[in-house]
Amino acid sequence: MRSNRPTLPERILVVLACAMILKTIASTASNYPDYFPPNFASDFLWGREGHFRGAYRWAFYTHILSGPVALLLGLILIVERSRPRFPTWHRHLGRLQVACVLLLVTPSGLWMAYYAAAGPVAAVGLATLAIATATTVSFGAWSATTRRFADHRRWMWRCYLLLCSAVVLRLIGGLATVTGTAAPWVDPLATWMSWLAPLSAFEFYERTRRRFGIP
Secondary structure: OOOOOHHHHHHHHHHHHHHHHHHHHHHHOOOOHOOOOOOOOOOOOOOHHOOOOOHHHHHHHHHHHHHHHHHHHHHOOOOOHHHHOOOHHHHHHHEEEHHHHHHHHHHHHHHOOOOOOOOOOHHHHHHHHHHHHHHHHHHHHHHHHOOHHHHHHHHHHHHHHHHHHHHHHHHHHHHHHHHOOOOOHHHHHHHHHHHHHHHHHHHHHHHHHOOOOOO
16 A cells, blocks of 8 residues: 655655645735725736626625735645644634635626626636535534544545646646647636646546555
8 A cells, every 4th residue: 555655756746746736826925906996907907897896896805815814825825734733723723714715705707707808708617616616614623523624624625626727727727828829719718727637637546546555
């Protein structure tokens, strides 16, 4: 049976993933001057002036403030060694993460999905992402309260991978820019692949672990 200790390639992959997540959080925060007040000449707000009012305005600000918080909290919570060493902190931060995702990230993302700049296909993808994120964090919280910790770990990993769709979306956008791909199908496809691809990879990984008896 294989040891649970991560191999060197796995450690390198984890470091790179953490670096990308932290870079995304920092990048989002660095754009706040364009959002307070809204600068409609900036990249993300371009073309949104017509509906940037009322509920959408509140959803936008809620999402850009709560999203980085959820990413950072999730990064802390998924660290394997911190759970047995700081169980009380893990529980407190976990409850905060569940509240952040269910009360802030999901409803704001669901509302914003209707106005997706990439069209209806992207809107459906973003709405599905929001619902899937709420579902996974709910199952994760329930499995923790019923002390099914293996299920809790899997559900919270799924939730975090869905939250990291913002990171993957940036990677896809950067790749499209580098390769000069500007077809109209790129953005809608990227919206779906940003969360379906990581989630599918995780399910394949988990199935492989169970097949070979790795806990």
